[in-house]
Amino acid sequence: MQVRIVHDTPVAVGTGALVVPVFSGEALAGAAADVNHLLDGAIADVLDSGEIKGKPYELALVHAKGKPFSRVLVVGLGERKNYEPGMLARYAGAAVRYLSRRNVSEIAFALPEQAKGAEAESASFVAEGAQAGTFETHIYQGKPEKPSVVKEAVILAGNLDAAELEQGLRRGLVLGEAVNFARRMAITPASDMTPTHLAAEAAKVAKETGLEIDVLDEARARAEGMGSFLSVAAGSAQPPKFIVLTYKGDPASKELLALVGKGITFDTGGISLKPPERMEEMKYDMSGGAGVIAAMGAIAKLKPKINVVGIVPATENMPGGKATKPGDIVKAMNGKTIEIINTDAEGRLILADGLCYAKKLGATKIVDTATLTGACVIALGHAATAAVGNNDAFLEQFLAAVKHSGERYWHMPLFEDYGKQMKSDIADLKNTGGRAAGTLTAAAFLSAFVDDATPWIHLDVAGTAYLESESAWQAKGPTGTPVRALVAFTEALAGAPAAHPNGVAAAK
Numbered sequence: 001m002q003v004r005i006v007h008d009t010p011v012a013v014g015t016g017a018l019v020v021p022v023f024s025g026e027a028l029a030g031a032a033a034d035v036n037h038l039l040d041g042a043i044a045d046v047l048d049s050g051e052i053k054g055k056p057y058e059l060a061l062v063h064a065k066g067k068p069f070s071r072v073l074v075v076g077l078g079e080r081k082n083y084e085p086g087m088l089a090r091y092a093g094a095a096v097r098y099l100s101r102r103n104v105s106e107i108a109f110a111l112p113e114q115a116k117g118a119e120a121e122s123a124s125f126v127a128e129g130a131q132a133g134t135f136e137t138h139i140y141q142g143k144p145e146k147p148s149v150v151k152e153a154v155i156l157a158g159n160l161d162a163a164e165l166e167q168g169l170r171r172g173l174v175l176g177e178a179v180n181f182a183r184r185m186a187i188t189p190a191s192d193m194t195p196t197h198l199a200a201e202a203a204k205v206a207k208e209t210g211l212e213i214d215v216l217d218e219a220r221a222r223a224e225g226m227g228s229f230l231s232v233a234a235g236s237a238q239p240p241k242f243i244v245l246t247y248k249g250d251p252a253s254k255e256l257l258a259l260v261g262k263g264i265t266f267d268t269g270g271i272s273l274k275p276p277e278r279m280e281e282m283k284y285d286m287s288g289g290a291g292v293i294a295a296m297g298a299i300a301k302l303k304p305k306i307n308v309v310g311i312v313p314a315t316e317n318m319p320g321g322k323a324t325k326p327g328d329i330v331k332a333m334n335g336k337t338i339e340i341i342n343t344d345a346e347g348r349l350i351l352a353d354g355l356c357y358a359k360k361l362g363a364t365k366i367v368d369t370a371t372l373t374g375a376c377v378i379a380l381g382h383a384a385t386a387a388v389g390n391n392d393a394f395l396e397q398f399l400a401a402v403k404h405s406g407e408r409y410w411h412m413p414l415f416e417d418y419g420k421q422m423k424s425d426i427a428d429l430k431n432t433g434g435r436a437a438g439t440l441t442a443a444a445f446l447s448a449f450v451d452d453a454t455p456w457i458h459l460d461v462a463g464t465a466y467l468e469s470e471s472a473w474q475a476k477g478p479t480g481t482p483v484r485a486l487v488a489f490t491e492a493l494a495g496a497p498a499a500h501p502n503g504v505a506a507a508k
């Protein structure tokens with residue numbers, strides 16, 4: 001979808017549908033008031049009749065015969081006092097989804113008065129949300145049930161700073177495209193998104209954006225000592241790929257941020273086979289890795305002043321005659337031995353070598369992300385990603401930077417107790433620690449592959465990378481989490497400019 005800034009006023013714009021925000025519990029203001037006047041009170045009627053109340057992302061369509069715009073889509077933003085710019089992504093996404101289903105191909109967004117002084121972030125959210133709103137799950141349908149038809153969107157600049165809007169728009173489009181790219185990789189069935197396919201997607205991104213790419217095959221991974229990663233691949237007919245993308249935005253600096261993503265392209269559980277119910281969802285078990293690849297592409301386009309390496313160990317987790325068995329002991333790159341108790345706790349095994357390799361490449365800060373534990377869905381549901389780390393200041397910095405990204409993160413503890421649960425009688429570690437605090441024992445396991453002096457954050461996206469239900473602004477299925485946060489945090493670490501989307505500079 002194309003998104004542009006234009007200088008028309010809402011009442012004069014020629015378009016298929018003019019999208020205007022309304023706040024609940026107050027008189028119409030801004031664009032909604034102007035349009036209401038032109039339409040002899042038709043917008044006020046929608047609210048006065050109780051058809052909608054203006055609650056967040058409530059929608060009502062009003063036809064406007066004889067006016068430059070054919071229709072007005074009224075979108076609720078809730079109470080004015082609760083407004084935050086991040087709501088504009090959902091505002092735009094809801095409008096694009098609603099109008100796409102009604103065959104409207106050109107739309108125009110009016111912005112709320114609060115966009116004044118916050119032009120860049122407002123435009124970024126609208127562009128990102130509009131782009132993300134075009135994502136549909138029907139990619140394998142011959143004749144799609146719900147074709148997406150909004151082709152062109154414009155943002156009405158009015159009296160706003162057009163240069164700032166343009167800057168935000170550009171970022172929002174890059175981010176929205178990255179979100180959809182991650183979603184497309186995630187939703188693709190495992191037969192069409194093997195480790196080899198995932199590495200090819202990464203290579204495509206590298207070619208398009210100038211990122212450096214290195215893909216270690218099994219032989220090289222073995223030579224590096226990645227026995228933990230390779231133990232997960234042992235049962236698979238698909239060759240594993242260890243994907244490394246490098247962005248050098250600050251060549252003079254020795255600082256290097258590593259983003260490490262779990263790339264299990266299908267998780268059967270291995271010999272500790274999962275039950276059949278909902279096993280098909282395990283095609284999403286590479287969501288962390290897809291998020292890292294997509295975020296790296298966005299970072300390469302946005303060019304923040306920082307060095308970043310994206311690392312994605314990719315493999316299937318399959319049973320088979322060559323598969324790793326419970327009781328087997330494997331050795332990770334840092335020499336630590338791991339007793340395999342449950343082959344379904346495979347994510348941590350591939351991340352262990354991912355984290356070691358990040359250090360080998362010189363990482364000074366590390367963020368890993370993975371659909372790691374079902375326990376995370378029990379703890380936080382689908383409402384937030386669990387965030388754990390070895391350095392509270394670094395984690396607080398992360399939480400501040402991503403607060404308005406449109407993704408929610410929640411700080412969980414990493415008490416020493418959890419590490420004790422991961423001790424093995426026969427090896428240095430075991431790969432499961434019992435039912436209690438499953439998300440945090442997994443994090444404790446990972447911490448054994450990061451040295452205390454390197455600030456590290458672990459993000460468990462098991463409950464947030466994909467959803468079973470749709471919302472006004474978002475298709476069901478993959479959400480693109482954690483792409484928004486990885487990009488926003490990278491920008492924040494690079495010292496985003498003052499007027500930067502998300503206001504992250506202030507949070508530093």
Ligand code: BES
Nearest residue numbers: 342344345347371372373374375432462
């Ligand atoms: N990929 C799963 C975690 C998962 C489960 C993600 C459900 C999304 C939804 C992971 O590899 C796994 O199987 N974890 C086990 C760990 C256990 C064996 C300690 C789990 O959560 O049951």
Ligand code: MN
Nearest residue numbers: 267344345346
């Ligand atoms: Mn598993």
Ligand code: ZN
Nearest residue numbers: 264267285347
């Ligand atoms: Zn898994």
